[in-house]
Amino acid sequence: MKIVICGKGGCGKSTVTSLLARSFVKNGFSVLVIDTDESNFGLHRQLGLDLPPDFMGYFGGKKAVGERMVRAAPNRGAVSFFDKPWTFADLPQAYLSGGDGVKLIAIGKIHEAGEGCACAMGMLAKQFIGNMRTNGNEVILTDTEAGIEHFGRGIEEHADAVLMVVDPSCESLKLAEKVAELSGSLGKPVYFVLNKVDGSNERYLRNTLGARHPVAAAIPADPSLALAGLRGDPVAGESAAVEDLSRVLRNSLAA
Numbered sequence: 001m002k003i004v005i006c007g008k009g010g011c012g013k014s015t016v017t018s019l020l021a022r023s024f025v026k027n028g029f030s031v032l033v034i035d036t037d038e039s040n041f042g043l044h045r046q047l048g049l050d051l052p053p054d055f056m057g058y059f060g061g062k063k064a065v066g067e068r069m070v071r072a073a074p075n076r077g078a079v080s081f082f083d084k085p086w087t088f089a090d091l092p093q094a095y096l097s098g099g100d101g102v103k104l105i106a107i108g109k110i111h112e113a114g115e116g117c118a119c120a121m122g123m124l125a126k127q128f129i130g131n132m133r134t135n136g137n138e139v140i141l142t143d144t145e146a147g148i149e150h151f152g153r154g155i156e157e158h159a160d161a162v163l164m165v166v167d168p169s170c171e172s173l174k175l176a177e178k179v180a181e182l183s184g185s186l187g188k189p190v191y192f193v194l195n196k197v198d199g200s201n202e203r204y205l206r207n208t209l210g211a212r213h214p215v216a217a218a219i220p221a222d223p224s225l226a227l228a229g230l231r232g233d234p235v236a237g238e239s240a241a242v243e244d245l246s247r248v249l250r251n252s253l254a255a
């Protein structure tokens with residue numbers, strides 16, 4: 001099962017990814033979290049793990065990956081970084097953090113001024129997700145950067161579902177419409193997850209999303225999550241809403 005988590009900046013994508021990862025583990029799953037956000041360095045902390053080395057290093061680093069892309073450009077899309085499908089057992093230990101339960105791979109981060117765009121990361125992430133094979137007890141959660149650039153890069157192409165995190169903002173509601181449209185064009189189901197809600201804004205969000213975009217879960221605004229985020233602590237505790245969400249995903253995607 002492969003799920004891509006998306007949403008506007010700061011809506012809670014990485015928090016929801018971390019909570020879901022823990023919930024899947026609790027329910028007997030092995031979880032691979034793929035960090036495709038080249039700008040933020042926080043997901044590993046939210047998961048309580050070390051930051052792994054850039055996965056691009058396995059293929060020679062960003063420059064080498066970029067050069068292979070450029071060489072292949074005349075035959076668009078012909079460059080391929082994998083010669084056989086991978087299972088969880090094939091993941092290179094040197095580029096993983098975590099262990100039993102949750103494993104984390106970070107495709108690549110921006111480290112230096114002027115190092116160039118992140119196209120190489122996007123292409124590798126898309127191929128990596130497409131190349132992974134999962135069994136019924138494994139899930140891959142891909143955390144994305146804010147916005148919808150990742151749709152342009154094709155990150156969703158090999159996912160089973162898109163999880164759209166919606167915080168109480170007009171921007172999020174607008175983005176939800178766009179994500180529904182983009183996911184629909186790829187034939188991917190979208191699970192809308194409200195985050196940081198209270199009674200009144202939850203009602204407004206549900207009404208605005210309407211029957212066309214049913215809400216799979218609503219996670220309340222939680223001061224302890226906000227404080228953990230501020231301090232850079234791991235996301236801890238259990239959320240009844242996330243447990244419900246994980247059950248919905250397990251039931252509908254395993255079917």
Ligand SMILES: Nc1ncnc2c1ncn2[C@@H]1O[C@H](COP(=O)(O)OP(=O)(O)OP(=O)(O)O)[C@@H](O)[C@H]1O
Nearest residue numbers: 009010011012013014015146196221222225226229
């Ligand atoms: N339900 C919640 N209640 C309170 N605070 C929350 C909740 N969910 C997330 N936060 C806080 O909101 C902030 C942003 O969360 P997070 O980093 O998960 O968002 P993001 O969408 O991944 O951001 P980015 O776009 O920068 O990657 C963090 O400080 C986090 O602790």
Ligand SMILES: [Mg+2]
Nearest residue numbers: 013014037040
């Ligand atoms: Mg994030």
